[in-house]
Amino acid sequence: MRVRPASVYRYVLLGIGAFLSIYMVYSIIGYDDGSHVPIHRPQRHLYLTVSQDRVGMRFGNLAPKRILYWTTVFGATVPSTMLSDCPGLTDRCVIDTNRHQINSADAVVFHAADLSRFPLPITRKPNQVFVFNSMETPDNSGRFAVPDSFFNWTSTHLYSSDAVHKYGSFMIPTQIAESRGFKVQSYYIQPKRLQKSKNGIFGLISNCHTPSKRELALQELGKHINVTIGGKCASDDRLKSICPPGVECLDVFEQYPFFIAIENTVCNDYVTEKIWSRLTVPSIPIVMRRRVYKNILPPNSFIAMDDYKNPIEMANHLRALESNTTAYSEYFGWRQKGTWTSAPWNSPGYRNGVCRVCELLWKTKDNETETDKSYENIWEWFDKESQCEKDEFVRSWLSG
Incomplete structure (x- = not known):
């Protein structure tokens, strides 16, 4: 069978065109100028591998939220893997402990009992959430004084907290x-x-x-x-x-x-x-x-x-x-x-601690969560909500 030269040229040109198209697509997706958020584990989402200039305005809505622990927790540095037991949220937020990165943080967590060991931030960026955190009772939380309206959210054992941080399950x-x-x-x-x-x-x-x-x-x-x-x-x-x-x-x-x-x-x-x-x-x-x-x-x-x-x-x-x-x-x-x-640990609707903080950060972009509210006096709120008792009940019970 005789092959016409024109057909050979046509197929060669089509092959070259297909190769160039594939190469261009790969170059666009694979490009990385180092401006994306660093996540030190295999990535599963496109938004973690595409650089900011490639996705433009969408980057702010896709990039993980950064949660900065300004203090230690009972003297211990919070591990970067703290979100590993938050099903569905492990790639939605990242944990940071570098206080120099405060300007890039969406939320800053302050553990109450450790507050006195660290100077408070001098400035804060707009819409940045400061979180008051304590699993313990008010009298076991340090009672370190902070400026009025310093905290936006609370994360304590109280069910009235913005992000409940409790012992045990629900x-x-x-x-x-x-x-x-x-x-x-x-x-x-x-x-x-x-x-x-x-x-x-x-x-x-x-x-x-x-x-x-x-x-x-x-x-x-x-x-x-x-x-x-x-x-x-x-x-x-x-x-x-x-x-x-x-x-x-x-x-x-x-x-x-x-x-x-x-x-x-x-x-x-x-x-x-x-x-x-x-x-x-x-x-x-x-x-x-x-x-x-x-x-x-x-x-x-x-x-x-x-x-x-x-x-x-x-x-x-x-x-x-x-x-x-x-x-x-x-x-x-x-x-x-x-x-x-x-409820399964940290399941939707029953998030605990920092998992709930992460979840709330994503709700803010849909205006489901307030970021501009604040607690005028955090210790007054903590005391009022906790209603802790001394020995009033036991004294009356023993005399009953």
Whole structure:
């Protein structure tokens, strides 16, 4: 078969044209002048690899938000991987600890207890968000003075914060979890584990003199029901060493029908590992004030001291529960029926701490979040919202 020269030339020219087109497209996408935001891991999004001049005005809407930690957190530098457990947000924000980069930060976080160790910024750029951060109560947060209206957002244990930063997970009805497509976490326990080898209340306590005067309440309660204290505040050496440092000792807690989960300081929404690290223990937690827990834990899953007039009334009820398996089991109904679960960690709608800060930064561009608001006096706000108690309740309870 004879091939015409004109056809050969036509195919050669078409091939050359296709090659030049591909090369031009590759050159545009692959160009990098060093002006993009540095992310030190394999990139998965085009906006992280295309330089600013190539995308023009869209760059500000696509580039990751920068969150600068101006202070340390209890003396420790925040790791750059802090967002690694924020599903869906790991490439939406970056963590920075270089204070010289403050002008490029979208949000600047100040950990309250570390504020006194660092000079405050002299200037701030427009629309830059200053975030007040503390997981602890006001009296354990340093109380360092700052100028009025210095902070725009709050990130604390309080549910009224802009970005809640709490210990533990969010407990939600299983029906809500299923409606959101969450994997349901089961807290079911074998009924035989409700049969206890010991009676009364057990607690590991290392702070023997608390603002809430927890120790006085337990001392009086111990006159009417067995109260076993382990740890530094124990009465004998065997109990002082019953749980080695760094060990949760859940098996010890499980031996008793009740365990102490009273905080050193009683404040709104302040619930620590005293509850969260023992959520799987098949025993009933004893707390001080119902108002603190009623919107955080499943209904009928704990016993509050202020449900009783005095220690004698409470001890009588606890002893009655010990001798009535059916009544005792009712406190575990939420587990056995599976009516409550925990939201997956940092899932949408239940973000915690810096994950929520990152999420809020992206909402600002759609005018869903205020950046120009401020807290005139951050400590007045913190005190008012926390409603922390001293020993008022215990004093009245003991005299009731």
